[in-house]
Amino acid sequence: MAELHPDSPYVDRRRPDTEARVEFSPEVRARFEKILERYPNKQAALLPTLHLAQEVWEWLPPEVIVYVADQLDLEPAYVFGVITFYNMYNQQPRGKYFLQVCTNLSCMLRGAYDIYGDLCHTLKVEPGINSEDGKFTVVEVECLGSCGTAPVVQVNNDYHEDMNIEKMNALLERLD
């Protein structure tokens, strides 16, 4: 179950920013319309619509929640409740590279915590807190379903398997 991080903007900023202009571009709206066609009601389109909104705005600030709720004839409070249930909806801005280290048992037995610690040390970040330049966020996640090629680190949408500290450092070099 996802928790509201103490640094979450939702803690201080539960009201939408009415100045912000939040609207799907025509191209994104076309994709949204296509999503709606796949389901017998609008509510069922909520998860894919949130994925789409997150692709556009990178996280889900209150004004985006209100916008998505309006599109699907739902209450913003309901949409907020759904967002906080799931791990993958960003309740705060993330770094450009979102590094998710699986530390569940199979990865742990293959040294995942060494990679996790080294990453935080090398990037000088606390888990879950963005690096000062906004480039990196490092978190520990639950089983990613890649246990045969453990340890695995997910960077944004991509899996990097059979990782070790050297390979992780080489990967960091390529992320600019």
Place this chain on the structure above:
Amino acid sequence: MEPIRILTANIDKPDSATIEGYMSTGGYSALEKSLKMTPEKIIEEVKASEIRGRGGAGFPMGVKWGFVPQNTGKDIYLLANADESEPGTFKDRVIIERDPHRLIEGMIISAYAIHSCPMAYIYIRGEFYFGATVLEKALDEARAKGFLGKNILGSGFDLDITVHRGAGAYICGEETGLIESLEGKRGQPRVKPPFPAVVGVFGGPTVVNNVETLACVPMIMDKGAAWFRGFGIPKNTGPKLYCVSGHVKKPGVYEFPMDINLKELIYDHCGGILDDRELKAVIPGGGSAPMLTRDEISVPLTFDAIMQAGSMLGSAGVIVMNDSTCIVEAAWRLLKFFAHESCGQCTPCREGTNWLESVFHRIENGAGRPEDAELILDMADNIGGKSLCALGDAACGPAVSSVKKFKDEFLYHIENKACLPGTQKYRTFHGGAH
């Protein structure tokens, strides 16, 4: 026993994810054959194959299909459960990413058999972003060939399939949690009955089948139930994917008839124990399954035999631990998972998984109390069977088995405020929530 390549026949071919690659090995011929049969005949064949669900519960697929009431006037739905999230399980991902058409063909036949409405869904975990793109591409190919859409191959049967991405929640692999999530809600499991076969997604009768189970349907229809039963033993039939991870030299997905011996799998096929150390414990069926000690692993990997051995085959996620593993730490890590993934709906599970995690945490960190081993067993008694779904029971699997089978190691921790000599702490970094 020699490994087989049936479900995995295509996965190493460069074009295995394309429809041309799949059709060049006879793909979609089972669909053509099936659409000429009556749905009842297909259900009969699947029942006769004795195939049991590969997602964890091991429920007979044909029997599940038989529960769907016809003529209720409501749309019937088929959902593929691709929310593969059980720790130690990574078999469905192989099918999804490298042989997606096998799943799609299995779904079309299955949907036809249960009189599905014209839309079926694949609920794929959100993290499998690449897998979802592979499926989308494969579905486009299938539509272009007329295997999906209106009047498929002139049969009068209409079907399309939608890929629905989850968003990071283990509980959505539970079938009613999955249904809630597909409806755009928090993925909290439902009260049963009514079971999904009667009232499922969008109010209609619903069948939820695992990816690997659905992927077996084309071969059952192509080669027949008797052929399928030729693998394994009665009531535990078919080719089966086993996921082996942790302390073995060659981890990965292995395919065998469903009665390969666990010991043989680890030592003869996975290269034995990492660093040539002694084996300490094996989890035979994903993070929820009770641990087996090294003296208990000479057992065939069938649903029934593993149950008799006091564990469960579950999703066939075999996690191997050598003697460098601190069993308290290993169990703690799984309990941290269950505490994190409890949906929060039922009190025994919500409170119990978190309490279990904290007791294991204090034992591992030198603050255990003499009564803790008994406390854990008592807590498990008050969690198991007391909530809407099996997540609480799943957490009891590693908790109870580790305490009962490695009691001396727990007592050592409590008395000496340290791990057993020769074991190491794999959790080397303590940033984050704990």
